[in-house]
Amino acid sequence: RFRRCLLAINDTVSNIIGVTFFNLLEVPCFVLEESEECVQWHWWGGGVPGCERYGVVPLARMVQQSQYHPSLPAE
Template sequence: FRTCLKMARTSSANFVGRIFFNMVQTKCFIFKPQKVCTKKSWWGKCEKYKYKKQAFLRDNVPY
């Protein structure tokens, strides 16, 4: 979204970009692989792992 606004090079796109990214300061999220236990032993120790994508919040780069 940010890239599209920058590429438009219009005053309207710049206005929306400044409002959305600089003033409202919404958070972004990125997906990262996270190691998750899929099978536990009777004692609670993990016996099998699998990588699943998990979303993590991060701050936006200013416009």
């Protein structure tokens, strides 16, 4: 969404921000997906952990960013 916004504005400032954010800093991107994980742990005798209850939780998955390719601003 951020990339689309910068490309839609298409001026010198938005292009500098896009190139800096995506090409130079290479800020990582992620998407949130639902995953079933242990949400409540218990400890059995002897210190052995186990899962008492599972539930759906958000899980961040890293996504490879593509380079930012600005077009020339309209004058």
